[in-house]
Amino acid sequence: MKEFIDKVLQTSKVSALPIMTHPGIEALGKSVKDAVTNGQTHYEAIKYLSEKYNTIAATSIMDLTVEAEAFGAAVNLPENEIPTVTGRLVSTSEEVDALQVPSLAKGRVPQYLLANKLAADNIKDKPVFSGCIGPFSLAGRLYDMSEIMVAIYIEPDTILQLLQKCTDFLISYCQALKATGVAGVVMAEPAAGLLSNDDCLMYSTDFVKQVVDAVQDDDFTLILHNCGNTGQCTQAMIASGAKALHFGNAIDMKGVLAECPRDMIVLGNLDPVGVFKQGTPDSIKVAVEELLAKTAGYTNFVVSSGCDLPPHVPEENIAAFLQVVNG
Amino acid sequence: MEKLSECVEFGKINLASPYPPQMKGQPGADEITKDALDAGITPSDILNNALILAMNKVGQKYTENKIFVPQMLLSAKAMSASMNHLKPFFASGAVQRKGKFIVGTVFGDLHDIGKNLFSMMVEGAGWEVIDLGIDVKTEKFVETVQQNPGAVVGISALLTTTMVNMKPVIEAIKAVSPSTKVIVGGAPLSAEFATTIGADGYGKNPQEGIMWLDKISA
Numbered sequence: 001m002k003e004f005i006d007k008v009l010q011t012s013k014v015s016a017l018p019i020m021t022h023p024g025i026e027a028l029g030k031s032v033k034d035a036v037t038n039g040q041t042h043y044e045a046i047k048y049l050s051e052k053y054n055t056i057a058a059t060s061i062m063d064l065t066v067e068a069e070a071f072g073a074a075v076n077l078p079e080n081e082i083p084t085v086t087g088r089l090v091s092t093s094e095e096v097d098a099l100q101v102p103s104l105a106k107g108r109v110p111q112y113l114l115a116n117k118l119a120a121d122n123i124k125d126k127p128v129f130s131g132c133i134g135p136f137s138l139a140g141r142l143y144d145m146s147e148i149m150v151a152i153y154i155e156p157d158t159i160l161q162l163l164q165k166c167t168d169f170l171i172s173y174c175q176a177l178k179a180t181g182v183a184g185v186v187m188a189e190p191a192a193g194l195l196s197n198d199d200c201l202m203y204s205t206d207f208v209k210q211v212v213d214a215v216q217d218d219d220f221t222l223i224l225h226n227c228g229n230t231g232q233c234t235q236a237m238i239a240s241g242a243k244a245l246h247f248g249n250a251i252d253m254k255g256v257l258a259e260c261p262r263d264m265i266v267l268g269n270l271d272p273v274g275v276f277k278q279g280t281p282d283s284i285k286v287a288v289e290e291l292l293a294k295t296a297g298y299t300n301f302v303v304s305s306g307c308d309l310p311p312h313v314p315e316e317n318i319a320a321f322l323q324v325v326n327g
Numbered sequence: 328m329e330k331l332s333e334c335v336e337f338g339k340i341n342l343a344s345p346y347p348p349q350m351k352g353q354p355g356a357d358e359i360t361k362d363a364l365d366a367g368i369t370p371s372d373i374l375n376n377a378l379i380l381a382m383n384k385v386g387q388k389y390t391e392n393k394i395f396v397p398q399m400l401l402s403a404k405a406m407s408a409s410m411n412h413l414k415p416f417f418a419s420g421a422v423q424r425k426g427k428f429i430v431g432t433v434f435g436d437l438h439d440i441g442k443n444l445f446s447m448m449v450e451g452a453g454w455e456v457i458d459l460g461i462d463v464k465t466e467k468f469v470e471t472v473q474q475n476p477g478a479v480v481g482i483s484a485l486l487t488t489t490m491v492n493m494k495p496v497i498e499a500i501k502a503v504s505p506s507t508k509v510i511v512g513g514a515p516l517s518a519e520f521a522t523t524i525g526a527d528g529y530g531k532n533p534q535e536g537i538m539w540l541d542k543i544s545a
Binding site for chain 1: 338344345346347392394395396397398400401404435437438439440443444486487489490515517519520
């Protein structure tokens with residue numbers, strides 16, 4: 001962790017870290033389903049992008065179904081789309097009470113650990129960041145996202161119990177990811193961005209902090225990603241103790257940088273769809289230059305996509321982004 | 328009316344609901360609506376002078392970041408509890424609504440929080456909502472439009488991979504009913520994208536969508 005953070009803070013030039021794996025999957029002629037079910041394919045996509053592009057780190061797939069599937073949730077795995085959780089696994093306090101925290105042998109978890117191990121073992125010129133879901137976003141997938149939003153007020157004790165089970169699993173998963181040798185984990189907690197700061201503190205931050213306390217050290221950084229935050233819950237994200245925060249395109253990056261401590265890495269926030277997917281090299285150049293101008297002077301800033309790049313982003317757009325950032 | 332409006336604005340669903348804490352143990356929208364009808368207050372008065380006004384305030388507070396998704400959903404649930412008592416009057420024609428709104432998440436997409444939130448707000452704004460659910464096939468949209476002439480259609484998508492499915496749905500709807508208005512919404516969308524796929528409207532947030540609906544129905 002220290003090495004990554006020092007590199008960012010001590011370099012006056014802004015670094016680039018787009019969250020991406022899909023362009024690698026496509027370049028290898030593989031399907032999304034291949035990559036999310038086969039650790040070797042997943043690794044090869046990470047490795048391909050790591051070698052092709054000059055980024056400060058490599059990242060794995062932002063797949064927000066792996067952990068829910070391990071708990072027993074049904075998952076839809078389309079050939080070339082991001083997997084989604086279908087249905088609702090728990091709906092009553094009795095079901096939450098009976099829910100077992102799964103082992104790391106469940107579902108596709110072993111394949112994700114394999115991908116991260118291969119990446120950590122074979123990518124030596126830059127740190128590799130793995131990925132996992134955040135506790136509130138995971139609980140929402142198990143309980144139903146609309147229902148959990150209401151239940152935090154109607155049945156708070158049930159939701160807190162569910163969150164603790166989700167967190168116990170995430171601690172175990174992040175410890176296993178750390179053991180693969182990766183430099184950290186990007187924890188995606190977008191659902192918490194739909195909450196007020198106070199609710200985010202109670203139903204997300206308190207649990208994210210447990211994971212931070214269990215795994216974060218000089219060798220392992222937790223990057224907390226919340227692309228749902230429009231500015232109302234930045235303080236709650238800071239309070240998690242994560243050494244790096246990653247923001248989506250709905251937020252004003254200059255305002256966020258002013259709010260965050262200068263020794264904390266702050267990443268964001270070009271629109272993955274409007275800028276990367278639907279843009280052109282020329283429009284991307286304009287967008288990146290605007291963002292860099294707004295964020296000038298912040299040595300803790302790393303320019304990134306506001307979320308995982310979706311499938312079918314043109315390669316020339318990624319190249320244009322990196323050309324502007326890296327010069 | 329004032330008490331009912333307050334229940335909806337602050338998300339007090341019924342007597343049993345512990346939310347909001349300051350109204351714990353008090354009757355909610357469910358009981359107050361029943362009492363109001365029993366006392367002879369007309370369903371139109373309840374709809375226009377309590378529910379629509381309250382949901383308008385809720386939408387405004389959400390737009391201004393004064394409340395967030397959970398509070399908005401609780402208000403919508405309180406509104407729905409009240410609306411359940413009014414449904415027989417809608418069916419009999421005793422209460423007129425602004426129009427029909429057909430809504431669904433586009434085929435291939437299983438997400439529903441945005442669609443649910445918006446449809447509840449639209450219902451609270453005085454429209455009859457026909458919710459087709461998630462992963463709605465083009466044929467289902469077309470068939471429902473044909474069964475409900477004059478209805479407005481709303482299509483939702485959360486994924487970049489499914490937002491592109493909106494275009495063929497709109498084309499199919501316009502092919503059978505060129506005058507049908509279609510509004511689209513969802514996190515990855517933009518006003519520009521909505522225009523390129525032939526949508527008539529785009530809702531960045533629920534309140535914007537409702538303002539658009541009110542404008543076209545005026």
